[in-house]
Amino acid sequence: MDSSTEEKIYEAARRIFILKGMEGARMQEIADEAGMNKALLHYYFRSKENLFKAVFKDIFTKFFLKVKDTLFSDVSAKEKLIVFIDNYVDLIQSNPYVPQFIINEINRDPKVLKTLMFESGIEPQKLLEIFLNKVQLNNQSKLDPRHIVISLLGMLVFPFVARPLLQMVYFNDDKVAYDRFLNERKDIVKNMIFKFIEA
Amino acid sequence: MDSSTEEKIYEAARRIFILKGMEGARMQEIADEAGMNKALLHYYFRSKENLFKAVFKDIFTKFFLKVKDTLFSDVSAKEKLIVFIDNYVDLIQSNPYVPQFIINEINRDPKVLKTLMFESGIEPQKLLEIFLNKVQLNNQSKLDPRHIVISLLGMLVFPFVARPLLQMVYFNDDKVAYDRFLNERKDIVKNMIFKFIEA
DNA sequence: TGAAAATTTAACCATTTAGTTAATCTTTTT
DNA sequence: AAAAAGATTAACTAAATGGTTAAATTTTCA
Numbered sequence: 001m002d003s004s005t006e007e008k009i010y011e012a013a014r015r016i017f018i019l020k021g022m023e024g025a026r027m028q029e030i031a032d033e034a035g036m037n038k039a040l041l042h043y044y045f046r047s048k049e050n051l052f053k054a055v056f057k058d059i060f061t062k063f064f065l066k067v068k069d070t071l072f073s074d075v076s077a078k079e080k081l082i083v084f085i086d087n088y089v090d091l092i093q094s095n096p097y098v099p100q101f102i103i104n105e106i107n108r109d110p111k112v113l114k115t116l117m118f119e120s121g122i123e124p125q126k127l128l129e130i131f132l133n134k135v136q137l138n139n140q141s142k143l144d145p146r147h148i149v150i151s152l153l154g155m156l157v158f159p160f161v162a163r164p165l166l167q168m169v170y171f172n173d174d175k176v177a178y179d180r181f182l183n184e185r186k187d188i189v190k191n192m193i194f195k196f197i198e199a
Numbered sequence: 200m201d202s203s204t205e206e207k208i209y210e211a212a213r214r215i216f217i218l219k220g221m222e223g224a225r226m227q228e229i230a231d232e233a234g235m236n237k238a239l240l241h242y243y244f245r246s247k248e249n250l251f252k253a254v255f256k257d258i259f260t261k262f263f264l265k266v267k268d269t270l271f272s273d274v275s276a277k278e279k280l281i282v283f284i285d286n287y288v289d290l291i292q293s294n295p296y297v298p299q300f301i302i303n304e305i306n307r308d309p310k311v312l313k314t315l316m317f318e319s320g321i322e323p324q325k326l327l328e329i330f331l332n333k334v335q336l337n338n339q340s341k342l343d344p345r346h347i348v349i350s351l352l353g354m355l356v357f358p359f360v361a362r363p364l365l366q367m368v369y370f371n372d373d374k375v376a377y378d379r380f381l382n383e384r385k386d387i388v389k390n391m392i393f394k395f396i397e398a
Numbered sequence: 399t400g401a402a403a404a405t406t407t408a409a410c411c412a413t414t415t416a417g418t419t420a421a422t423c424t425t426t427t428t
Numbered sequence: 429a430a431a432a433a434g435a436t437t438a439a440c441t442a443a444a445t446g447g448t449t450a451a452a453t454t455t456t457c458a
Contacts, residue, residue, distance in 0.1 A: 005405080024222055027446060037407050042447060103361050104303065110363040117367065124368045146369050146380065147387045154357030155350045161360070162302050162352075164309040168316065169323045170345050181345065188346045196391050204435075226416060236437050241417060405454065414445075424435070 006044045008034045013041075013055045018101045022052045022108065056105060057116060063098055064122040066091050071126040077134055082190060084127070085156065089186050092160050100161045134197050148197065155189045205243045207233045212240075212254045217300045221251045221307065255304060256315060262297055263321040265290050270325040276333055281389060283326070284355065288385050291359050299360045333396050347396065354388045 003011070012034035016025045027048055031038040045051035070083045092099060106113050131145035159166060159182060167178040202210070211233035215224045226247055230237040244250040269282045291298060305312050330344035358365060358381060366377040 026444090028444095038446090039408085039448080040406065043405075046447095048446065100302070100306070103299070103364060106364050107299070107362075110367070113364065113367050114372075128369070143387075144380070144383070147383070149369070150358050150365060151354045151388070151391060153361075154353035154355075156353075157361075158353030158357055159349050162356075163306075165302060165305050165312065166349060168309070168312050170327070170348070173313075181343070184343070184346070188342075189350070192350060192391065192395050196394050225414090227414095237416090238418080238438085239436065242435075245417095247416065399458105401456105401458090403454105403456070405452100407450105407452075409449085409451100411448070412446090415443085416441105417443105418441070419439085420437105421439100422435100422437075424433100426431105426433070428429100428431080 005036065005040060008036070009041055009044055009051070010055065010058075013051050014059065017052060017055050018059065018097050021101065021104055022048075022056075025052075053112070056112070057119070059098060060102055060116055061120040061122070063091070063095065063102065064120065064124075068121075068123060068126065071130070077130045078194070081130055081193065084130075085152075085186055085190055085193075088156055089182075092157065093182065096160050096163075099157050103161070131197065138197065148193065152189065152193055155192065156185070159185060204235065204239060207235070208240055208243055208250070209254065209257075212250050213258065216251060216254050217258065217296050220300065220303055221247075221255075224251075252311070255311070256318070258297060259301055259315055260319040260321070262290070262294065262301065263319065263323075267320075267322060267325065270322075270329070276329045277393070280329055280392065283329075284351075284385055284389055284392075287355055288381075291356065292381065295359050295362070298356050302360070330396065337396065347392065351388065351392055354391065355384070358384060 009030070013025075013030050016030045016033055019025075020029075025048075027041055028038050030051075031041055034041075041048075041051060045054065067084060067087050070087050071080055073080065073083070075083075127149050128145050131148045135143050135145050135148070163178070167173055167175065171178045171181065208229070212224075212229050215229045215232055218224075219228075224247075226240055227237050229250075230240055233240075240247075240250060244253065266283060266286050269286050270279055272279065272282070274282075326348050327344055330347045334342050334344050334347070362377070366372055366374065370377045370380065
């Protein structure tokens with residue numbers, strides 16, 4: 001590993017903050033994770049707040065940008081949706097703690113979101129557009145497409161965010177069974193959404 | 200108000216813990232909220248951990264028990280589902296911070312859940328049963344009904360848990376519009392679920 | 399090479415926080 | 429009414445935590 005000290009701090013902070021959140025994380029813990037003296041965190045980032053903001057912006061931006069492209073290809077709405085769901089689930093699966101981390105930190109301090117929205121380059125409207133035409137086409141013109149988008153996101157995100165609870169309650173705490181369950185979800189969710197929008 | 204000191208502490212702790220979580224809450228803050236000396240919290244509850252456990256168990260149990268009955272009436276599965284959704288959304292609407300609070304605290308310490316499950320008297324299987332017959336009836340015998348239940352819960356809970364993010368991203372931070380949106384959700388979700396299970 | 403600049407460390411500081419204690423006030427009991 | 433038990437308070441303690449500092453080490457480069 002030939003990464004710089006600053007990068008090591010950044011990566012360590014990233015891991016710790018995602019797991020424990022801004023308030024739960026300890027500077028000493030991050031220093032230990034990075035394998036160095038705590039004073040170095042302040043030498044490079046001045047304060048915990050500063051370090052957190054840098055890391056959070058990075059996590060937030062990267063997370064949402066990773067699926068953004070899937071909505072720009074020149075294929076049918078249906079195909080776009082399929083690719084989006086596949087990629088989104090893959091993304092969460094390789095960053096299982098990130099959705100809840102983002103939700104928690106935005107709830108803790110919603111102010112940060114406003115600035116982040118513009119700087120990040122994410123385009124949440126793109127996901128809406130998939131359903132905008134689709135819904136009008138099928139005599140459901142009264143239906144706000146945001147209902148479909150938020151239903152979709154809820155179905156995809158919830159099983160990860162509430163995993164410990166759901167795994168215990170509905171899977172007898174069988175980790176393997178729950179992983180199998182998560183792998184089936186892509187197709188289940190596609191199915192549900194299609195059945196709904198294709199009147 | 201003629202509630203006892205212990206009850207005042209309990210109620211204050213309840214409010215503060217729900218808003219800030221176990222780690223974010225301060226004993227002094229709870230004492231202030233209850234309008235009394237901090238030493239009294241220890242006099243009645245010995246430790247923060249103790250106070251939290253008592254409060255958490257109470258919140259967890261009451262929350263889930265409040266909708267449990269809706270699944271025991273002697274009506275059709277469809278009607279049961281309608282009543283469940285109506286009551287569940289009402290329940291969240293009057294306790295908007297509780298779902299995320301429960302999810303966060305269980306993620307922080309999943310051990311508590313195991314004991315809670317048995318002592319609380321909740322019966323999560325009851326919700327499954329609604330779909331168990333329904334699904335087999337419609338040539339979807341391969342479909343695990345847990346997928347429907349978790350989709351349902353995700354669609355209902357997610358808009359509340361991720362409210363600040365969604366309100367900003369999809370509603371231009373218009374609180375009134377988002378409240379209107381939430382009120383429409385009961386029917387939208389019923390519709391989605393029915394379209395899916397009624398092959 | 400050697401001085402200046404950048405990096406790293408150990409020790410320290412100030413504040414916050416859960417928890418304790420001993421004294422005071424209030425209620426109950428005899 | 430007096431003693432005992434219970435409730436409440438202010439002041440305190442010990443540990444944790446974010447942040448600082450001055451000295452030591454390493455790197456840069458004239």
